[in-house]
Amino acid sequence: MERPMALLGISFFMSLLMASFLELKMTVVLAALFFAAFLIGLFVKQIRKNRQVMMVIFAAVAAFSMYSVKEMLSYRPLQRWDGQNAALRVETVDMVQDNNRVTVRVIGGELPKGTRINLWLSGTELYPKPYDILEGEFSLSTPNKNIRSYFKANGIYLNGYAAGYGENEIKHIKPDVRPFMYHIIEARRSARNTIMSQKNMDGTSGLIAGIAFGFKQDISPDIEYNFRTVGVSHLLAVSGLHVALLSQALLWFLCLLRIPRRLSLGISSAGVLFFVALTGFEPSILRAGLMCLIFLVGQMIGRESDGLNSLGVSVFGLTVFNPYAVNDVGLLLSFSATYGLLVLYPMLKRTASALLEKRSGKMGAAAVLCEKAVDSVMITAAATLPTLPVILFSFGQISLISPIANLLMVFPTSVVTVTACAAVPLYHIAPLRFISSFLFGVAKVVTGYLIKVSEWLASIPFATVWAKQSFMIILIPAAICLVILGYRLLGRHGLRIMAVWSVIAMLCGVLTHRLLMKDVTDITVLNAGYASALLLERDGRTGVIMMGDGSAASSAAQELERRNVRTVDFLMIPNLDDECAFCPMALTDRIGVNCLITGASGEYSDTVDALKSDGRIRWDNCCVKFWSDCYAELYNGWLGIKIGKTRILVSPDKSKASDLNEGQRKTNLVVYTGGPPQHVSSITAQAGVLCCRAETLSAKLKGFTRDSYPLYNTTERDITIRTRGTGDLYFLKKIV
Structure with a gap:
């Protein structure tokens, strides 16, 4: 076979x-x-x-x-342990993340040994090192639905935090001897610190650390947004590209030193294993590492490895012990791109070569250059096309400019990867530090180029198409498959027929969707830190509501640009004392505003008065009507919204539920800005959304009465709720 x-x-x-x-x-x-x-x-x-x-x-x-x-x-x-407390003895298996989260493994107590828990810390009382022992009582809960698949892919099934009112009752034990993996984790931390400590890097350090070692926490939101918009966010994740580059660079260097080839291959294999460990054993990098090891071992024993067989072995080895690894988006993207390079690229290359051969006589010497350029385009297309269904299904968007972005950015990213990975160890060898400085300088220049290119491409209108309708996420990949199938079976005639029918099917789907979704309102609560940033959408119209700190404006602007919304019907800023009223220009300079609706006065009234908008309404003990059956009203700083019979309540930061009367405290949906208000138990709702940051989530949750109503949070993902204005709420599940 x-x-x-x-x-x-x-x-x-x-x-x-x-x-x-x-x-x-x-x-x-x-x-x-x-x-x-x-x-x-x-x-x-x-x-x-x-x-x-x-x-x-x-x-x-x-x-x-x-x-x-x-x-x-x-x-x-x-x-079954959701909402329960358990006495546990756990061992940390990683360093504490910047959001005060650490993965721990149960080594004793009421849960099975080996169970992994996502432990949230306050960051003040307890800060363990890798492989420290923690012993005490922990409150357990299931991860948020929006990020459950991600944690399951990494073998984490529960969240936990110290039970009671603090971490002083948790016993912290430092072991006398730590395993070898501790030194790998410390090397990973040292690599990040080395890059981030470099001087005069002009804001490129975070991106260099992200490209070379996968540290995403130091990448600015604007850079991450631009990379995602132009379809090159995969460059921020350590993948097969990194492993292949580094293994071949190391092999070339060892051969240059005239080390025997088999020994060079063995050292390169060890280097691959070390790099996979250094980058945190992510599923996508494990897949790439396994394929690279199969290739290197095959060369050592004198047998040529087959790409597809290697891909099959690697994904089988990854998922046979952890079936949930298929939920990892990075692994799906890595698998799709590799499959495209192995299967689709040879087909595209043959087709392109046949066309070039027919015209090579007319082109003369330019034929060679043209062939190289076309080959680069074919490689990019082969790696990009199979990932489109994954991107559409996972993120609900597709970048039309992705092929151009990949052509302009993949090779420079390779330069950053090699130079940064070489510069980090050289920096710790004093006589060779000047070489490290030179390599960091090269990485800085190339990274600056990547930032500029991503900014330029992201500024192009309609660089990204947002597939809002869920059926489009299925129809678009299906249409691509049908067109390819038609071309394979019937040639160009089949391609044209399938293309026409695919367009007809998508148009019918769009028209049917518009009829079914008439007068349906989508409320999206954005991941905006301690701020509440709400997008209201109905029949192609959009409005924005902001409360809390300054991150609301930038988060709303980025999401609107992702959806290709250039103008909103209204922008509501109920409280002009909020920080979001100090910097709304982050939104209004990028998105047009037809009507600005604000509180009567406040600390930042002058700033808001200078904003660009076509109209202005000030709240002064009145009710504002919009979209025929929607109303907005202020209740002592709280914002009440009525969409037909559906009621929404948005709390200001550090508020009191006692400021509301009994009728105002009854609502369908309540959005909490920053944390729970005082007397939060007096609020009656169908569901709630908490807007805060991940590092304080566990502390904020303690302020709520458990099981009173479902409580979602925006620490990791946006929350979208759909209503027809009849008091109904339907939470849309995002597959990420």
């Missing part, structure tokens, strides 16, 4: 991916059905002889069975 591991591994991976979107009952049913099909195949000669079919069925049986078993025996039992 040709490429057996490719068929087995990729079939297993795709079956797990399908299982991740299904309910447990359905995965069990599919496991049983595929098992029955496998048994039938064993007794039917025609099927038994077709080894490819039997292997695909076997892979499906294994995938659905393993996913079901993992869900029933590992994940579901732990969910």
